[in-house]
Amino acid sequence: MTKFIPHHKTSTTSGVSSAELPGRPYEECGVFGVWGAPDASALTALGLHALQHRGQEAAGIVSLDGGSFHQHKGLGLVGEVFGDEAVMSTLKGTAAIGHNRYATTGGTHLRNVQPIYADYAFGGMAVAHNGNLTNAATLRRQLVQRGCIFQSGMDTEVFVHLIALSTAPTITDRLIEAARQVKGAYSLLALLPDGTLAGMRDPLGVRPLVLGRLPDCGEGGWVLASETSALDIIGAEFIRDIEAGELVIINKEGIKSLRPFGAQGNRFCVFEYIYFARPDSILEGHPVYTARTRIGRELARESGVAADVVVPVPDSGVPSAIGYAAESGIPFELGIIRNHYIGRTFIEPTDQIRNLGVKMKHSANKAVLAGKRVVLIDDSIVRGTTSRKIVDMVRAAGAAEVHMRIASPPTKHPCYYGIDTPSENHLLAARHTVEEMAELIGADSLAFISFDGLYKALGDEDQREAANRYCDACFTGDYPITLVDRDGHLLQA
Numbered sequence: 001m002t003k004f005i006p007h008h009k010t011s012t013t014s015g016v017s018s019a020e021l022p023g024r025p026y027e028e029c030g031v032f033g034v035w036g037a038p039d040a041s042a043l044t045a046l047g048l049h050a051l052q053h054r055g056q057e058a059a060g061i062v063s064l065d066g067g068s069f070h071q072h073k074g075l076g077l078v079g080e081v082f083g084d085e086a087v088m089s090t091l092k093g094t095a096a097i098g099h100n101r102y103a104t105t106g107g108t109h110l111r112n113v114q115p116i117y118a119d120y121a122f123g124g125m126a127v128a129h130n131g132n133l134t135n136a137a138t139l140r141r142q143l144v145q146r147g148c149i150f151q152s153g154m155d156t157e158v159f160v161h162l163i164a165l166s167t168a169p170t171i172t173d174r175l176i177e178a179a180r181q182v183k184g185a186y187s188l189l190a191l192l193p194d195g196t197l198a199g200m201r202d203p204l205g206v207r208p209l210v211l212g213r214l215p216d217c218g219e220g221g222w223v224l225a226s227e228t229s230a231l232d233i234i235g236a237e238f239i240r241d242i243e244a245g246e247l248v249i250i251n252k253e254g255i256k257s258l259r260p261f262g263a264q265g266n267r268f269c270v271f272e273y274i275y276f277a278r279p280d281s282i283l284e285g286h287p288v289y290t291a292r293t294r295i296g297r298e299l300a301r302e303s304g305v306a307a308d309v310v311v312p313v314p315d316s317g318v319p320s321a322i323g324y325a326a327e328s329g330i331p332f333e334l335g336i337i338r339n340h341y342i343g344r345t346f347i348e349p350t351d352q353i354r355n356l357g358v359k360m361k362h363s364a365n366k367a368v369l370a371g372k373r374v375v376l377i378d379d380s381i382v383r384g385t386t387s388r389k390i391v392d393m394v395r396a397a398g399a400a401e402v403h404m405r406i407a408s409p410p411t412k413h414p415c416y417y418g419i420d421t422p423s424e425n426h427l428l429a430a431r432h433t434v435e436e437m438a439e440l441i442g443a444d445s446l447a448f449i450s451f452d453g454l455y456k457a458l459g460d461e462d463q464r465e466a467a468n469r470y471c472d473a474c475f476t477g478d479y480p481i482t483l484v485d486r487d488g489h490l491l492q493a
């Protein structure tokens with residue numbers, strides 16, 4: 001029987017969770033796992049640090065040392081939760097999984113920090129999930145009726161109960177049985193009592209998951225991570241992407257790949273390329289940086305404007321601004337300076353703090369902007385908070401004209417697959433035309449990349465074919481996975 005040794009951080013939050021507020025923020029989660037390496041939990045903390053951009057609310061690690069699981073989780077950044085050597089020394093073992101959380105289902109409380117650890121018939125088990133299940137509420141109601149007692153508000157916990165209730169003979173079969181019942185997006189890691197590290201991607205591969213290997217670890221050294229940037233930080237070699245619908249099982253017998261769902265196509269999240277992923281990551285064969293600079297080039301070809309300087313809105317507008325400047329021949333300048341001691345704007349839960357956040361984060365570089373015709377490049381407009389403030393700031397710094405160019409199509413629909421975008425009535429593009437948006441943000445002109453331009457930049461000449469290979473529902477409203485909880489009443493009608 002496995003043992004469980006918790007090392008809980010005692011901090012908790014009171015107050016409302018960001019996920020429970022009306023205009024919710026816009027982030028996701030990172031997962032990292034390592035098998036067969038000394039200092040597995042230290043490697044995991046480093047991997048989570050490289051994935052910090054994917055979620056900044058909470059972090060957790062569960063390690064496995066022979067038959068004992070060890071756990072430490074807390075609210076806050078990786079450095080805050082795992083900065084203490086005494087804590088790290090408790091996380092013993094040669095296998096570990098970790099998670100950076102930005103809530104999509106279940107608020108920001110200590111009880112909602114991942115990985116989730118639970119005991120079931122075969123022993124202990126830990127699960128870490130990036131994504132969001134679209135039938136979690138429906139399944140949860142059924143499970144509660146069957147007597148399940150939920151410990152958290154997270155969709156992810158449904159997985160744990162489905163595994164525990166399964167009567168399948170092996171843990172692998174139980175995982176598959178659970179996966180067949182859930183709908184939605186998941187890149188999931190599980191640490192199992194027989195010493196197995198499992199990694200699974202949903203049948204359409206909406207969220208990323210990559211496989212890597214550390215040198216000098218004999219038969220071990222296997223790494224699973226949301227992005228390749230987490231392999232780079234620990235010196236692991238990138239082996240390949242885990243495929244859509246693939247389940248990998250890593251244990252003493254080596255690595256085994258299963259495809260329990262058959263081939264169902266691939267609908268990778270196109271927003272990973274536009275905004276979420278780190279620019280130094282390579283996902284699904286495309287370097288994120290190259291994708292972004294190419295989008296910038298397409299944007300310049302599609303909606304060029306006479307101007308003196310191209311200015312990125314830091315951080316994620318930078319690579320597309322480099323592409324725009326190169327294609328248009330207009331000089332690239334850092335007209336907005338980013339303060340490095342503040343995180344992503346959306347992390348703050350109230351509109352008031354969000355507004356303050358943008359001011360704290362960006363300031364205008366007058367020397368570059370005064371008297372100039374400026375093209376501002378950002379990756380996306382969600383609520384419009386950032387663009388409104390930035391346009392104002394650039395004008396106040398003396399710019400003669402301010403033109404805004406956006407490296408994504410207008411964001412008109414919420415995401416239900418693991419990105420915490422606001423509901424439609426908070427999305428600027430859902431309620432206004434491009435002309436109205438230009439007026440609202442105070443720009444002289446505003447243009448977004450077209451779908452053709454976006455997919456051309458990703459290497460696909462045929463837009464319709466490309467649209468079948470990516471999820472782009474937040475731009476098109478074409479949701480590739482059924483929204484059971486949202487549309488349940490319609491299905492029953």
Ligand SMILES: O=P(O)(O)OC[C@H]1O[C@H](OP(=O)(O)OP(=O)(O)O)[C@H](O)[C@@H]1O
Nearest residue numbers: 315316344345346381382383384385386
């Ligand atoms: O229209 P809004 O509601 O303001 O949201 C859009 C902005 O939010 C994101 O930036 P963020 O500051 O979160 O992170 P970044 O530093 O990675 O660009 C995105 O890059 C846009 O700049």
Ligand SMILES: NC(=O)CC[C@H](N)C(=O)O
Nearest residue numbers: 028029104105130131418
């Ligand atoms: N953003 C995510 O991937 C979140 C994972 C999971 N749905 C949670 O709420 O914790």
Ligand code: SF4
Nearest residue numbers: 269415471472473474
């Ligand atoms: S809806 Fe948008 S953010 Fe969500 S998975 Fe699809 S493309 Fe990505």
Ligand SMILES: [Mg+2]
Nearest residue numbers: 314315316317
């Ligand atoms: Mg930004």
